[in-house]
Amino acid sequence: MASEIKHLEMTLETIVESVNLAEEMCLRVAEAAGFGEDDCYRIGMSVREGVINAFHYGNQERPEKKIYLAIDLTADKMIIHVLDEGVGFKLIDVPDPLAEENLLSTSGRGIFLMRAFMDEFDVVSGKTGGAEIVMSKKLPTGSASPNGRGGQNARPQKEA
């Protein structure tokens, strides 16, 4: 049934290597779901930025804290959740990196990139009390549904 939701989740350590791991995992799912090269790049970058945000700003690079990554593949879109164990934040408090006074800032572009590269983007209060980034990308027309042609290695592991 095309409306069936596939769900994959993983718990990541608060280490730099988790950024690459999350990116690779989401790229596999995106490729299997039928996204083209450009969209895979945008999804991979967004996941990187989400996990970097959790690693650096949310968990403050503290190794005892965890990062939770979840992917939902529905009939029409890929939804990605990145949850940290920090204190949370509000989007309205994030400085605009395109403002003249922030152009030469050495940080603060991750949220902007996720917003630019994904179709939907939001930050909500997560069940851990930290920030939960929720972002999605519409599946390309004619792509494989969750029950479709995706490669065995890339298929989400359990159903919601």
Add this chain to the structure above:
Amino acid sequence: MSLHATHRDAGKVTVVDLSGRIVLGDGSALLRKTIRGLLDDQRKMILLNLADVDYIDSSGIGELVSGFTAVKNQSGDLKLLHLTKKVRDLLQITKLYTVFDVFTDESAALRSFS
């Protein structure tokens, strides 16, 4: 693919040939170390050749900006050469394309330091 960096002198300009990904971790750290090393050696005219850099994340962008500022603060100049499409697009949407001097021809880039 991790980042690799080599540099060569072209008169007063140092050309840094980079290949790989400039991302959080070793990539950003190597770029920082390379630029700071050149500044320590009083090489303040730096041209970053990004022809073989096909991926930069926000950490890498931050490191480019940090390097640019560090060089400018020492009355030097840091310019970019041969951007790949993805890197160019990234600098355009972040409005940094207008901050950096960007070149598609190395000879023209070297002349611009005069």
